[in-house]
Amino acid sequence: MKKVKKIKIKVNGKVKTLQYRTKLSKLVENLNIPIKKVAIEVNQEIADKKKLNKIILKNNDKIEIVHFIGGG
Amino acid sequence: MVNLNKDKFKVANKSFKSRLIVGTGKYNNMSQCAKAIKLSGADIVTVAVRRVNINDKRKPLLMDFIDPKKITYLPNTAGCFNSEEALRTLRLAREIGGWKLVKLEVLGDKKNLFPEMIETLKSTEILSKEGFEVMVYCNDDPLMAKRLENAGACAIMPLAAPIGSGLGIQNKINIKIIRKQTKLPLIIDAGLGQASDATIAMELGCDGVLVNTAIAKAKKPFDMALAFKNAVIAGRQSYLSGRIEKTLMGNASSPKKGTI
Numbered sequence: 001m002k003k004v005k006k007i008k009i010k011v012n013g014k015v016k017t018l019q020y021r022t023k024l025s026k027l028v029e030n031l032n033i034p035i036k037k038v039a040i041e042v043n044q045e046i047a048d049k050k051k052l053n054k055i056i057l058k059n060n061d062k063i064e065i066v067h068f069i070g071g072g
Numbered sequence: 073m074v075n076l077n078k079d080k081f082k083v084a085n086k087s088f089k090s091r092l093i094v095g096t097g098k099y100n101n102m103s104q105c106a107k108a109i110k111l112s113g114a115d116i117v118t119v120a121v122r123r124v125n126i127n128d129k130r131k132p133l134l135m136d137f138i139d140p141k142k143i144t145y146l147p148n149t150a151g152c153f154n155s156e157e158a159l160r161t162l163r164l165a166r167e168i169g170g171w172k173l174v175k176l177e178v179l180g181d182k183k184n185l186f187p188e189m190i191e192t193l194k195s196t197e198i199l200s201k202e203g204f205e206v207m208v209y210c211n212d213d214p215l216m217a218k219r220l221e222n223a224g225a226c227a228i229m230p231l232a233a234p235i236g237s238g239l240g241i242q243n244k245i246n247i248k249i250i251r252k253q254t255k256l257p258l259i260i261d262a263g264l265g266q267a268s269d270a271t272i273a274m275e276l277g278c279d280g281v282l283v284n285t286a287i288a289k290a291k292k293p294f295d296m297a298l299a300f301k302n303a304v305i306a307g308r309q310s311y312l313s314g315r316i317e318k319t320l321m322g323n324a325s326s327p328k329k330g331t332i
Contacts, residue, residue, distance in 0.1 A: 012123040032129050039121075039167035044160070046167050064123065066164050068134050070105055071120025071150050072095030072235070072262075072284030 007059040018057060025052035027063070038067045074312045076305065081280055083257050084173055084205035084226040086144075088115040091274070092304045093146065093259065095284025096134065099293065106137040108287055112297040116144045118175055118282065120151070121161050121168075140169065146207065148175040153188065155195040162199060174199070175229070175261075177209040185235040185262075189216050193223055200224025209261050212246040214253060221256055228256050229282065232273065233263030236285040240269040244276060251277040267296070267303035274307025275315070 005020035011027070018027065024047060028035060040047040041064040047055055057063075080087040094114040099105035109117055117138060125131050138145075147165030149158040155178060162174045176195055180188030187210050199206045200223060207227035208220050217228045230250060233239035241247060241260065251258055260273040261282040270281045283300055290296035 012126055014126065031126050033124060033126075034133070037133060037135050037168065038124055039164040041164065046163060049167070064164075065126065066121050066168070067124050068119040068145060068147065068165075068168065069122045070096035070099060070102070070134060071122075071148055072097040072118055072282075 007057060007061075009057055009059070009061040009063060011063045012065055022057050023053050024055035024057060024063070027057065028052060028065075031065075033065055038065050040065050074309060076309060079308065079312065081257070083116075083207065086173070088144070089113070090115045090301070090304070091280040091308060092270070092300055093118065093280055093282040094287060094297070094300075095282065096138065097150075097284055098288035102132050102134060102137040104293060105288070108293045108297040109138060109143065111294050111301070112287065113301045114143070116146050118146045118148045118284070120148055121165050144173065145171060146173060146175050147171050148209075149177050151179075152177065153179050153182075153191075155191045155198070158191070158195045159198060162204060163202075166204070172203060173205045173207070173226075175207045175209060187211055187231070189213070193219055196220055196223040196225050207257075207259070212243045212250070214246060214249045217250045218253060221254055225256065227259055227279075228254060229259045229261035231262040232260050232269065235262040237263050238265030238286060239263055240265050241272055241276070244272070247273070247276050247278065267299035270300050270303040271307035271310070274304055275311050277311055280304070 006017050007020055008015055008017050035049055043062050081091045090113045092112055092114050093116045094109050094112050095118045096105050149161045152158040152161055158178050165171050178188045178191040178195055179185050196206050196208055205226040207229055208225045209229045210216055212230040232241040257279040259280040259282055260278050264270055264283050264286050273281045287293055287296045
């Protein structure tokens with residue numbers, strides 16, 4: 001049986017194992033992220049929210065998903 | 073009479089009704105925060121940029137409580153200790169929803185939370201060139217304030233005292249000097265403890281004040297929010313009314329003529 005290749009990435013500092021060639025749009029969808037209320041970085045580069053389906057995640061990618069919280 | 077309705081607070085070519093900016097941190101919960109902001113009458117609130125909690129998706133979002141279409145969000149860089157971190161944070165903030173009006177705050181010391189002015193100046197230059205409208209948290213040094221202005225800041229925001237200290241304005245002279253030298257909006261940011269501190273700031277000629285802890289951590293935050301609202305209005309009105317000269321000796325208020 002063919003073994004399905006997996007990748008490991010970090011999302012907000014937490015390790016996640018994903019299918020090989022998972023798109024960033026898919027990850028965001030699976031995490032149930034309200035896309036209009038966040039910003040996303042891939043390896044410290046801001047990802048264009050309109051083109052998340054064009055970004056294919058690679059092993060060891062570091063994703064940061066941020067939003068606004070209370071602050072002074 | 074001074075018409076306060078026509079006395080608009082302008083920052084980066086935008087007009088605001090209230091001269092009170094309120095921070096959204098340190099409240100017990102988001103509904104308390106939203107109610108305090110409503111009572112304060114603030115049109116601008118500061119917000120921080122932080123990681124989304126990907127494990128707890130039910131956690132309430134700030135935007136569900138404070139509508140960014142009705143209240144201007146002012147993203148800050150709280151917790152940043154160098155230019156790189158601050159730039160990264162504000163570029164992300166802009167990406168969330170097109171925010172260009174931002175509050176830059178680069179700290180230099182974890183205990184006193186004083187601003188690291190060299191990094192702050194560097195960040196102001198870069199952000200202004202990138203098209204941000206940068207309101208800058210700074211120390212109360214007139215020379216630094218001038219440098220920030222030259223670097224493209226859209227508002228100068230000197231501290232009254234260390235963040236969260238509640239000590240009130242420590243250096244009125246410097247604030248007055250900064251007021252005299254700049255036409256930029258001058259906003260006291262950090263260190264206020266009670267409503268009268270805000271009045272003093274406004275009477276010194278400041279264009280606005282930014283308050284977080286003094287409201288959020290008051291025993292009765294809603295009442296304090298209202299007190300700050302009134303204090304800012306009173307201070308502005310007092311400033312525009314032109315105070316009397318100070319004299320060393322007394323001047324009787326009643327006429328001498330007709331004394332029995």
